Amino acid sequence: DVKVTQSSRYLVKRTGEKVFLECVQDMDHENMFWYRQDPGLGLRLIYFSYDVKMKEKGDIPEGYSVSREKKERFSLILESASTNQTSMYLCASSLRTNANTGELFFGEGSRLTVL
Amino acid sequence: QKEVEQDPGPLSVPEGAIVSLNCTYSNSAFQYFMWYRQYSRKGPELLMYTYSSGNKEDGRFTAQVDKSSKYISLFIRDSQPSDSATYLCAMSFYGQNFVFGPGTRLSVLP
Numbered sequence: 245d246v247k248v249t250q251s252s253r254y255l256v257k258r259t260g261e262k263v264f265l266e267c268v269q270d271m272d273h274e275n276m277f278w279y280r281q282d283p284g285l286g287l288r289l290i291y292f293s294y295d296v297k298m299k300e301k302g303d304i305p306e307g308y309s310v311s312r313e314k315k316e317r318f319s320l321i322l323e324s325a326s327t328n329q330t331s332m333y334l335c336a337s338s339l340r341t342n343a344n345t346g347e348l349f350f351g352e353g354s355r356l357t358v359l
Numbered sequence: 360q361k362e363v364e365q366d367p368g369p370l371s372v373p374e375g376a377i378v379s380l381n382c383t384y385s386n387s388a389f390q391y392f393m394w395y396r397q398y399s400r401k402g403p404e405l406l407m408y409t410y411s412s413g414n415k416e417d418g419r420f421t422a423q424v425d426k427s428s429k430y431i432s433l434f435i436r437d438s439q440p441s442d443s444a445t446y447l448c449a450m451s452f453y454g455q456n457f458v459f460g461p462g463t464r465l466s467v468l469p
Contacts, residue, residue, distance in 0.1 A: 248402070283367075283461075284367060284461050285461060286363070286365075286447065286459040286460055286461040286462060287403075287447070287449075287459040288459075289456055289457075292456065302456065303456075334402055334403070336402075346391075346408075347393075347405045347408065348403075348405070348449075348457065350402030350403050350404065351402050352400070352401055352402045353400075353401070353402050
Protein backbone atom coordinates (compact mmCIF):
# COMPACT_ATOMS: atom_id res chain seq x y z
CA ASP A 245 0.00 0.00 0.00
CA VAL A 246 1.05 3.55 -0.69
CA LYS A 247 1.99 5.33 2.44
CA VAL A 248 2.25 9.09 2.73
CA THR A 249 3.58 10.11 6.11
CA GLN A 250 3.36 13.58 7.55
CA SER A 251 5.77 14.02 10.41
CA SER A 252 3.64 16.17 12.68
CA ARG A 253 -0.06 15.58 13.29
CA TYR A 254 -0.59 18.58 15.55
CA LEU A 255 1.49 21.73 15.90
CA VAL A 256 1.00 24.95 17.84
CA LYS A 257 3.18 27.87 16.82
CA ARG A 258 3.36 31.56 17.56
CA THR A 259 2.93 34.36 15.04
CA GLY A 260 6.19 35.03 13.25
CA GLU A 261 7.72 31.62 13.86
CA LYS A 262 9.16 29.57 11.00
CA VAL A 263 7.29 26.33 10.49
CA PHE A 264 8.39 23.20 8.64
CA LEU A 265 5.92 20.54 7.61
CA GLU A 266 7.52 17.35 6.34
CA CYS A 267 6.02 14.74 4.06
CA VAL A 268 7.50 11.43 2.92
CA GLN A 269 6.04 8.90 0.49
CA ASP A 270 7.27 5.36 -0.02
CA MET A 271 5.91 4.44 -3.46
CA ASP A 272 8.39 6.21 -5.72
CA HIS A 273 5.75 8.67 -6.93
CA GLU A 274 6.99 11.53 -9.08
CA ASN A 275 4.30 14.03 -8.13
CA MET A 276 3.81 15.51 -4.70
CA PHE A 277 1.35 18.14 -3.52
CA TRP A 278 0.58 20.33 -0.54
CA TYR A 279 -3.03 21.31 0.16
CA ARG A 280 -4.70 23.16 2.96
CA GLN A 281 -8.20 22.25 4.07
CA ASP A 282 -10.54 24.75 5.68
CA PRO A 283 -14.23 24.35 6.56
CA GLY A 284 -16.48 25.42 3.72
CA LEU A 285 -13.56 25.94 1.34
CA GLY A 286 -12.47 22.39 0.65
CA LEU A 287 -8.95 21.51 -0.37
CA ARG A 288 -6.89 24.27 -1.94
CA LEU A 289 -3.59 23.60 -3.65
CA ILE A 290 -0.60 25.48 -2.25
CA TYR A 291 2.34 24.04 -4.20
CA PHE A 292 3.14 20.93 -6.17
CA SER A 293 6.23 19.26 -7.58
CA TYR A 294 6.65 16.97 -10.56
CA ASP A 295 10.26 16.07 -9.90
CA VAL A 296 13.17 16.56 -7.57
CA LYS A 297 14.10 20.23 -7.17
CA MET A 298 11.08 21.27 -9.25
CA LYS A 299 8.15 23.19 -7.84
CA GLU A 300 5.07 24.89 -9.18
CA LYS A 301 2.74 27.35 -7.51
CA GLY A 302 -0.79 26.21 -6.87
CA ASP A 303 -3.80 28.38 -6.21
CA ILE A 304 -2.72 29.89 -2.87
CA PRO A 305 1.11 29.99 -2.66
CA GLU A 306 1.41 33.32 -0.83
CA GLY A 307 3.15 32.97 2.51
CA TYR A 308 4.48 29.49 1.74
CA SER A 309 7.52 27.93 0.14
CA VAL A 310 8.47 24.32 -0.56
CA SER A 311 11.52 22.16 -0.91
CA ARG A 312 12.02 18.89 -2.73
CA GLU A 313 15.61 17.74 -2.41
CA LYS A 314 14.77 14.03 -2.64
CA LYS A 315 12.11 12.26 -4.62
CA GLU A 316 10.35 10.85 -1.59
CA ARG A 317 10.31 14.02 0.51
CA PHE A 318 8.37 17.26 0.04
CA SER A 319 8.52 19.96 2.67
CA LEU A 320 6.21 22.91 3.19
CA ILE A 321 7.71 25.98 4.85
CA LEU A 322 5.94 28.89 6.46
CA GLU A 323 8.65 31.55 6.72
CA SER A 324 6.73 33.67 9.19
CA ALA A 325 3.56 32.04 10.44
CA SER A 326 0.41 34.12 10.71
CA THR A 327 -2.91 33.40 12.36
CA ASN A 328 -4.66 33.06 8.98
CA GLN A 329 -2.42 30.08 8.28
CA THR A 330 -4.14 28.11 11.02
CA SER A 331 -5.46 25.15 9.06
CA MET A 332 -5.24 21.46 8.26
CA TYR A 333 -2.38 20.77 5.85
CA LEU A 334 -2.53 17.70 3.65
CA CYS A 335 0.30 16.22 1.63
CA ALA A 336 -0.47 13.99 -1.35
CA SER A 337 1.41 12.07 -4.01
CA SER A 338 0.61 10.49 -7.38
CA LEU A 339 2.25 8.80 -10.32
CA ARG A 340 3.68 11.04 -13.04
CA THR A 341 1.14 9.95 -15.62
CA ASN A 342 -1.68 10.70 -13.20
CA ALA A 343 -0.75 14.24 -12.26
CA ASN A 344 -4.10 15.70 -13.28
CA THR A 345 -6.19 12.66 -13.91
CA GLY A 346 -5.50 9.91 -11.46
CA GLU A 347 -5.56 9.01 -7.84
CA LEU A 348 -4.05 11.22 -5.21
CA PHE A 349 -2.75 9.43 -2.12
CA PHE A 350 -3.04 11.59 0.96
CA GLY A 351 -1.29 11.67 4.28
CA GLU A 352 -3.27 11.95 7.51
CA GLY A 353 -2.78 15.68 7.73
CA SER A 354 -1.00 18.17 9.97
CA ARG A 355 -3.23 20.43 12.00
CA LEU A 356 -1.43 23.72 12.57
CA THR A 357 -2.60 26.34 15.03
CA VAL A 358 -0.89 29.74 14.95
CA LEU A 359 -1.43 31.84 18.05
CA GLN B 360 -19.84 31.42 -8.36
CA LYS B 361 -17.52 28.76 -6.99
CA GLU B 362 -16.07 26.36 -9.54
CA VAL B 363 -17.39 23.32 -7.64
CA GLU B 364 -20.33 23.47 -5.26
CA GLN B 365 -21.37 20.86 -2.75
CA ASP B 366 -23.92 20.93 0.05
CA PRO B 367 -21.86 20.81 3.27
CA GLY B 368 -24.54 19.02 5.27
CA PRO B 369 -24.48 17.57 7.79
CA LEU B 370 -26.65 14.86 6.35
CA SER B 371 -28.05 12.35 8.82
CA VAL B 372 -29.73 9.14 7.66
CA PRO B 373 -30.79 5.90 9.36
CA GLU B 374 -28.82 2.74 8.76
CA GLY B 375 -29.91 0.99 5.58
CA ALA B 376 -31.02 4.16 3.81
CA ILE B 377 -29.99 5.10 0.29
CA VAL B 378 -27.77 8.17 0.37
CA SER B 379 -27.42 10.65 -2.47
CA LEU B 380 -24.48 13.05 -2.47
CA ASN B 381 -24.11 15.66 -5.20
CA CYS B 382 -21.80 18.24 -6.70
CA THR B 383 -22.39 20.86 -9.35
CA TYR B 384 -19.66 22.54 -11.33
CA SER B 385 -19.27 25.40 -13.75
CA ASN B 386 -16.31 24.42 -15.96
CA SER B 387 -17.50 22.30 -18.88
CA ALA B 388 -13.90 21.22 -19.59
CA PHE B 389 -13.81 18.85 -16.60
CA GLN B 390 -13.44 15.25 -17.74
CA TYR B 391 -12.17 13.34 -14.72
CA PHE B 392 -14.44 13.03 -11.72
CA MET B 393 -13.65 11.51 -8.36
CA TRP B 394 -15.19 10.97 -4.99
CA TYR B 395 -12.99 10.87 -1.92
CA ARG B 396 -14.02 9.74 1.55
CA GLN B 397 -12.45 11.36 4.58
CA TYR B 398 -12.90 9.96 8.04
CA SER B 399 -12.49 12.27 11.00
CA ARG B 400 -8.83 13.17 11.65
CA LYS B 401 -7.70 11.24 8.58
CA GLY B 402 -6.64 12.15 5.05
CA PRO B 403 -9.01 11.66 2.09
CA GLU B 404 -8.99 8.31 0.30
CA LEU B 405 -10.22 7.64 -3.22
CA LEU B 406 -13.63 6.00 -3.36
CA MET B 407 -14.76 6.27 -6.98
CA TYR B 408 -13.22 7.46 -10.25
CA THR B 409 -15.14 8.23 -13.43
CA TYR B 410 -14.01 9.50 -16.80
CA SER B 411 -16.46 11.64 -18.78
CA SER B 412 -20.18 10.90 -18.53
CA GLY B 413 -21.98 7.81 -17.37
CA ASN B 414 -22.32 5.55 -14.37
CA LYS B 415 -19.87 3.44 -12.44
CA GLU B 416 -20.75 0.93 -9.77
CA ASP B 417 -18.56 -0.58 -7.07
CA GLY B 418 -20.34 -2.65 -4.47
CA ARG B 419 -22.76 -0.41 -2.59
CA PHE B 420 -21.45 2.71 -4.30
CA THR B 421 -22.56 4.18 -7.64
CA ALA B 422 -21.07 7.28 -9.22
CA GLN B 423 -22.98 9.19 -11.90
CA VAL B 424 -21.77 11.98 -14.13
CA ASP B 425 -24.10 14.16 -16.18
CA LYS B 426 -21.88 16.51 -18.13
CA SER B 427 -24.78 18.17 -19.91
CA SER B 428 -26.11 19.35 -16.54
CA LYS B 429 -22.63 19.75 -14.96
CA TYR B 430 -23.79 17.54 -12.11
CA ILE B 431 -22.23 14.51 -10.45
CA SER B 432 -23.67 12.19 -7.84
CA LEU B 433 -22.57 9.47 -5.48
CA PHE B 434 -25.17 6.97 -4.30
CA ILE B 435 -24.63 4.72 -1.31
CA ARG B 436 -27.01 1.78 -0.96
CA ASP B 437 -27.72 0.04 2.35
CA SER B 438 -25.77 2.70 4.21
CA GLN B 439 -23.81 1.61 7.28
CA PRO B 440 -22.56 3.52 10.34
CA SER B 441 -19.06 2.92 8.97
CA ASP B 442 -20.00 5.13 5.99
CA SER B 443 -20.14 8.12 8.34
CA ALA B 444 -17.50 10.46 6.96
CA THR B 445 -17.04 13.58 4.86
CA TYR B 446 -17.36 12.98 1.12
CA LEU B 447 -15.40 15.21 -1.22
CA CYS B 448 -15.95 15.46 -4.94
CA ALA B 449 -12.98 16.36 -7.13
CA MET B 450 -12.63 17.02 -10.83
CA SER B 451 -10.03 17.95 -13.40
CA PHE B 452 -9.11 17.92 -17.04
CA TYR B 453 -5.76 17.09 -18.59
CA GLY B 454 -3.23 19.74 -17.67
CA GLN B 455 -5.37 21.22 -14.90
CA ASN B 456 -4.95 20.37 -11.25
CA PHE B 457 -7.84 18.91 -9.35
CA VAL B 458 -10.56 21.17 -8.02
CA PHE B 459 -12.24 19.90 -4.87
CA GLY B 460 -15.69 20.54 -3.52
CA PRO B 461 -15.93 21.60 0.15
CA GLY B 462 -17.29 18.20 1.19
CA THR B 463 -20.54 16.84 2.61
CA ARG B 464 -20.54 15.46 6.13
CA LEU B 465 -22.60 12.28 6.37
CA SER B 466 -23.79 10.56 9.54
CA VAL B 467 -25.41 7.12 9.33
CA LEU B 468 -27.28 6.44 12.52
CA PRO B 469 -27.55 2.86 13.86
